[in-house]
Amino acid sequence: MSSSDDDAPIARGRTNGVAKSEARIPLEVDQKLDKEFPSNGHVEPGVSVRMGPIEPMDVDLPATNGTVNGKRKARNSITNGKSYKEASSDEDDKPLNKRRRTSQQVAQTKDDSESELSDVPLVARKPPKATATQIGESSDSDTPLNEKLVKQKEKIEQAAAKEAKAIRNKEKAAPKRKPKEESDSDDEPIIKKKKQPAKRVSNAVKDESDSDVPLAKKKAPAKTPAKKAKAEPATPAKKGKAKAVTKTEQDEEADQEEDEYRWWEDPTKGDGSKKWTTLEHNGVVFPPEYQPLPKHVKLIYDGIPVTLHPEAEEVATFFGSMLNSTHNVENPTFVKNFFEDFSTLLKKTGHGKDKDGNTVKITSFEKCDFKPIFEWFESERAKKKALSAAEKKALKAEKDEAEAPYMFCTWDGRKQKVGNFRVEPPSLFRGRGEHPKTGRVKKRVMPEQITINIGKEAKVPEPPAGHRWKEVKHDQEGTWLAMWQENINGAYKYVMLAANSDIKGQSDYKKFEKARELKKHIDRIRTDYKRDLKGEKMADRQRATAIYLIDQFALRAGNEKGEDEADTVGCCSLKFEHVTLKPPNKVIFDFLGKDSIRFYDEVTVDEQVFKNLKIFKKAPKTTGDDIFDRLTTSALNKHLTSYMPGLTAKVFRTYNASWTMARLLKEMKATGTIPEKVKQYNDANREVAILCNHKRTVAAGHAGSIEKMQERINGLRYQLWRTKQMIIDIDPKQKKKKGADFFERPEDLTDEWVVDHIEKEVEEKRTKIQKKFEKDNEKLKANGEKEMKPKALDELLKEADDLGKKMRKEHKTGKVEAEGKGPTVEKMEANIEKLNQRIENMKIQMEDKEGNKEVALGTSKINYIDPRLTVVFSKKFNVPIERFFSKTLREKFDWAIKSVDEDWDF
Structure with missing residues (x-):
């Protein structure tokens, strides 16, 4: 997008088959749309009805990416590898209470116009036994919850603008230089930054990764951390012969607490480019070599049992062992991709042999019978399941002993747990949603493909006998221990530290601190994009509309995709067919989002946004054309950095969820039993999930x-x-x-x-x-x-x-x-x-x-709501933190649990 595009009008038309919007929007276009869709004033956006039905319409017949019957699945884990399984387990997301029916008779002391939900505090909750209204519910039980929350959303935005101005005024009034001990405030982000001029800086999309680019970690300070519990008075030494003292569990825990590196109490550390000084580890664990099938177990082709080369047989077992997964083996794309890769390997290895040694060419999937392979694997699974508890325990102990050397590394002299030290075994790629490469063969990763990252003075781990590493690096700016490139999407896989490590904790900390910093600028950003919704330049108007959708409806920004990648999109890459307009101001989004999962959402938008989308879809644009053809994700993020260094589109999701939750908790007065208090927390979490559009389909079970x-x-x-x-x-x-x-x-x-x-x-x-x-x-x-x-x-x-x-x-x-x-x-x-x-x-x-x-509480609680807010609720209302975070999550958010008290404020 050159500057000439903005300065000179471009005739609407198609270039090389692609429609391009005009550079400028003539005044008469808006005037014409105003007559077409008369406005009664500014309309605030509603709460979405994601996964609702598509009603018959006369405008913009809906189309999807071949996903007419698709369903949006619930996101189940932070990572596909289940690094913290509990994060998505029933234990974490399991609701603990329900809505209570309340009296229909509500005394009205005000006019009808004043009896709406806008006059009710956002979280005026009482214990379930009382007669308080449920989340967003008024005496009118027939009014949909989504409609009741619209006015709450307006209040939240007004409060956010008020707080942003207050914070900036407070910073202006404060002296330029303060004594070090007075420089921190709970009302301000912990990591302070110098005031930046309002100029554009380089795009920081990659710099804002939630997990792969954590903050630097420094050596633990030699002195005792500044904030510690009061020391117990020293016990006087007893006279007489000294005895050997055996440490109790409490003594060991106290020693660990003494040695603990409380990095969150020293925010000046860990923000440089150098992540470590010394690093030692033992490499990675490879999956076992392939064990051929017993001689009596064969693939049957056209009624003939055939013997395959071990490489081809291994791939046949990938498919044969999963015949019970009908979701995959009955998927035409999965079958097609598998058989293409299988056929290539068969050609390379000479196809199969019958009992007499004659070559049997395998050319048709329909003639392949994998049932004998499946039955053998089923019998092996049954044998394993039938093992006694003692035998299972012994096998696990043997496995743990073999993997023990790889479970921890030494990072700047501190023992840190490694997250995913196992190399993925070969298998069939499944993917999520409707991935175009599902069924492709994930090849075995060899040592020659793996790069090791380790300290210069450390001993390089030995590769398996007869092999060598691809490369050994000493990248002190990287937080990875090993890496390799997988063959399906060409993506790089990294061995990183575990979720409860200092580095991962600092990454989460940085993410939420960035969201806290956004609260100082949110009012200016919203004011500017609302103004630019009527901008004369098409580029400005498209950018403002995109920021509006990202802020109000939690759409992901979206990135450019290669030709061989899944056809997934985000806000900036929406196509003509992904957006359906229903006058006067309803918009239906229907597309494949992150992980190829269908995103369907019906929303009520600002009338000017509706008009803009109508303009962006104007003929000759048609199916396949970009809606935001004068906007890219990098350009959008570059614009956002002019408000705040490091600000990207995804920070809005974290900010909106955390700030909304903080507002709810401030107004909450949780009472009653522990389950009743947990219910009230879940009520607030549910409201955050609805307002921030963290929704899911109803689970099948x-x-x-x-x-x-x-x-x-x-x-x-x-x-x-x-x-x-x-x-x-x-x-x-x-x-x-x-x-x-x-x-x-x-x-x-x-x-x-x-x-x-x-x-x-x-x-x-x-x-x-x-x-x-x-x-x-x-x-x-x-x-x-x-x-x-x-x-x-x-x-x-x-x-x-x-x-x-x-x-x-x-x-x-x-x-x-x-x-x-x-x-x-x-x-x-x-x-x-x-x-x-x-x-x-x-x-x-x-x-x-x-x-x-229909609400994904886990998504909000784990990924978007600052965990310190959950800790505040736990401490303020005396609810055990175990009721909100599983053991794995307590380890992951250890920094949050130990760094705040009940008075902390987001």
Whole structure:
């Protein structure tokens, strides 16, 4: 995009088959659109209805990239390699409460115009037992949640503008130079930067990587960190003969705390280009060599068992072992790509041989029968699954021992855990979404392809016998230990430090600090892009529209793609067919986004944005043409750096999520039990996810999961009824005292349900007994003791049969004998209280799960909400951090947990 494009009008037309927008927008174009779509004033954007239905329309028939029936999948992990599996596990995303129904009768002391949600505090939450409204819910329960949140979004933006001005005024009023000890403030970003002139700087897209370009790490300071817990008074030394002292676990933890490098307390460190001074490690772990199939296991071609060369046989096993993955093996693209690569290898290795040694040319996929290979792999999997716990434990211990030398490195004298030290084994590439290369063969990575990065004085790890490394580097500006190029997309794979390492922690810290810094400039950015939405230059107007969409609807910026890469797009690379316009101001986005996953979103936009998109799609543009043809991602990011050094489009996602969450937490007054407080946190997290468009499709097993939870609740309700009947068994007078209604069985727990429930209870009891029996036998065998005989199991299983007889008798007679040692009415009442609490907690969990079915709480909590905000909630309301972060995430966000208190503010 040259300067001449901006200065001289360009006639609309097609050049080399590509439509180009005019350089300038004549005034009459806007005037004509104003008449076509009359405006009643400025319209704030709505909250999107992602994954909603596409209604019939008369304008811009929708088209997708061949994904008409595609579905947008939930993102399940931070990385495809599951480095921190818990980040996407049910334990992390599992909701803990539900929406509570509230009274429809709300006293109206104001006019109707003032009774809307705009007058209700954003997070005026009360415990679930109270009558407070749920997130965004007013007395009008028929109003969609998305519509109710629109005014909240306006309030949030107004508050953001107010705070940005306040911060800048505070900085202007502050003295230019302050004593070092007074220079930090919780209200300002920890990493201070000099005031930059408003000029454009070089594009910093790559410099802002969330994970691959972490901050530099320096040596730990020799002195004790500045912020430490108060030291315990020294214990006086005892006179007499000295004894050898054995350190307790607490002593060891205290020593580790003493030695801990609290890099977040010294932000001046780790921002240079040199990442390390000394680095030692032991290289990488290669996958085992291919073990040929047994002689009786063959690929069958056209009814003939054939023997393949080991290289070709290995590739055949890739496909044959996954016949149960119908999602892949029934995908035409997957099959086509696999057979193309397989055929190439067959030609190279001489195809197959029959039992007499005659060549059998394999030319048709339809004639290939991989079933014998699949059945062999299934039998091997079954054998592995059938191993005893002791055998599995021994195998794991053997594997851990072999990999132990590779699990840690020494980085500037500090022991750091390595993240992904295993080289990926060969297999078939699957990809995510509708990747065009799915099914291609991922070749075995050899040592000759791997570059090692290590300190000059360190010993270079030995490559496998008979091999050599591609290269050995001493790149002190790199945070990688080893790298190689994979054959599918030509991408480079890196061995990096683990998520809980100093370097990775500093990377996350830097990302969130960059978002904190944006809060000082957000009002100017929004004011400018709203002004430029009506700019005369097409380039300015396209840029303003793109920033608007990125800021308001969390669209990714998008990058240029090569011809052989997946047809994925972002905001700047949207095509004509990806955007459908529905007058007066609704826009439908439908395209393949990150990881080839379908992105569908229906949004209400500012009327000027709608008009702009209409202009950007004007004929002769058609399918395949760029909407933002005068804008690139690099140009967009270069413009953003004029407001703030290092600012890129993706920082908006982190800022919007974190700042919104910070606002919600400020206004929150969480009370009640731990589950009730967690529910209120989840409510705020849910609202962030909705406002920032972190949505997902409803999981396929969601309905079944809800049904199971309801069944568990009903089981507790039945146990509650049994406990009440035990009170009558102890003291029949209690029936008159408490009233007959107290002892009635709930109507929905019908006779048919009870019979079915009893059978399930008995079966569950039998399963538990059997598993315990097997586990006890494994322990006996491991200790060299005599195992229990099957007859002992039969005796134990009688307990389950007796339970069934007892419960069937209770159901028939309606009388329940009191259980337990010395049963009393008081004990039964205490049990009733416990059961009621368990039922209430499970209801909260189930209803919250239902509320989260279309909202990706994990995406917001882990990737976009500053983890320090979660820590603030945990400390402020005395909720264990374990309720929000799994063990892996607690390690990843260790810096956040230890660096803030309840008064910290984003």
